[in-house]
Amino acid sequence: MLNLDQLSAFVSVIDLGSFTAAADKAGLTQPAISLQVKLLEQRLGVRLIERVGRRAQPSPAGVELLLHARRILEDCSAVHEAMMPYREGSVGRVRIGSGGTASIHLLPRAIAAVKKRMPGLEIIVRIGNTEDILRDLEANALDLAVVVLPAAGRSLEVEPFYEDELLAVAPKGSHMPKDGPGTDFLKDKTFLLYEGGNTRRAIDEWFASDGIRLKPAMEFGSVEAVKELVAAGLGWSLLPGLALQRDRSDHLETSPVKPRLTRQLGMVLRRDKHLTRGLREVINCLREFRS
Amino acid sequence: MLNLDQLSAFVSVIDLGSFTAAADKAGLTQPAISLQVKLLEQRLGVRLIERVGRRAQPSPAGVELLLHARRILEDCSAVHEAMMPYREGSVGRVRIGSGGTASIHLLPRAIAAVKKRMPGLEIIVRIGNTEDILRDLEANALDLAVVVLPAAGRSLEVEPFYEDELLAVAPKGSHMPKDGPGTDFLKDKTFLLYEGGNTRRAIDEWFASDGIRLKPAMEFGSVEAVKELVAAGLGWSLLPGLALQRDRSDHLETSPVKPRLTRQLGMVLRRDKHLTRGLREVINCLREFRS
């Protein structure tokens, strides 16, 4: 029978290019690693590592073994993940990835609801741009993503669950058309935009459908920053309704635009994801927003 | 880290429905299997086997683990399969670096001989100048170099294996002294030379030993080109005998020079190189030329 410690040692040596480095990483001494690799080589009857000069390189057989070994080791760590939900005592853990806006305004409410039902559940939220989040999701470093759609990915399943309207935002006292400002009305305003990925794209498309190309005065990575700047009278903006709920009506004038401009927030999971109870709860709580 | 023996024991117990049976199959005693499964349960923090009545059945977590475990164990046995060809030496790879002349005229014959003995062997030949080849050899990007000597390098081992004579080559019908042309005879001829590194150097030294400094009319990177030009009557040349074996005697006059001028071809390996069966075969086949 093969031995996972030996496989792991072998992979580590190749990755780090040195027996000594692999030993340090594993918290062992160099002879231990040497022995592991040697035993593996004996068991397989093949030379796996070319000890040549100062560098350790895989032999042809070693290259082939690497492919298998990496997969096996990954599967083994996946086992721990898979057993997590069955564990007694630990209620579980849900790792959520999210874009900035949703994480500030939507997730806290959903998480609060989940926590009420499953107090022990550990919830981790990672903020990032859609691209990074989805990559981590595919790598199973995240359990669930909450992002602005569209979201692509062969192994991913997308469920839209919230339609967020983008609102025109102006300093208090600005003239705001009754039935909402259109592209014509807005095109000459000074614009401060949130430089989010899909949100920003939706805004550009909205203007572009009337043949207008927007040249924003400034772009910011933070919605809150844009809000403050608009409140200070520095210009107009188009911001997610979500971000405007904790009303700054004392300093801001807000209105839907014409035609209305919305963006879809969606939950994204790996298609083959095993649903733990915690994850199911989170999904259900997010669905509450669907109304 | 997971343990494959434990996984295997667990799967076996489920498959056979009994600890004792699993123990027999594994050639161990029953407590050993009990312990393995217990340790696995402890490590995963999950109960895996429901000991109910006479039959051992998997818990829900056990069912899930079975899926993973079977796959992992299969992959592990696939590893043995995958290593088999390398183990028997029927598969392998030899990366040879070579100067141009040897690679065209010597290597094909040696490779053909090796292939006859080890049909599965993968042979890669990289052409380049001596310097590049030797650098790659030191970096272990090549297994063997076949170059014109001398070849330096602290970590390299050199074995001369073929003495190649440089022949004077003239257009058909040229006057060629009976006992071979000397420097005196050749110094006034129009010369077309092959701009190889060590070969070219050997020629310069040959003339220099009689105090003559050669001013070749043209230099070419290809021996074949020089041959064609000489055949077309454009001048004389000194070329490796190896390159003249596929006789162009219908258009060329060839003769040893006086004193005879030879260059050594050598095999070069890293001093600490591990000899695979394939590499040994290649070396042996090259030695056949030594006669």
Place this chain on the structure above:
DNA sequence: ACAAAAGAATTCCTTATGGATTGCATTATT
């Protein structure tokens, strides 16, 4: 038929040591 405990055997790790190569500095040479 499985679990638990104690002793035995094996495995695996650490320490110590030696061989080999590499990188750097020093020295000799053209």
Place this chain on the structure above:
DNA sequence: AATAATGCAATCCATAAGGAATTCTTTTGT
């Protein structure tokens, strides 16, 4: 002065011997 050669120190891996830890067996109990 620049280049090549030499010598030294450092680094890395292999091996051997002793010791710690794991794992198996035997025995016994539920």
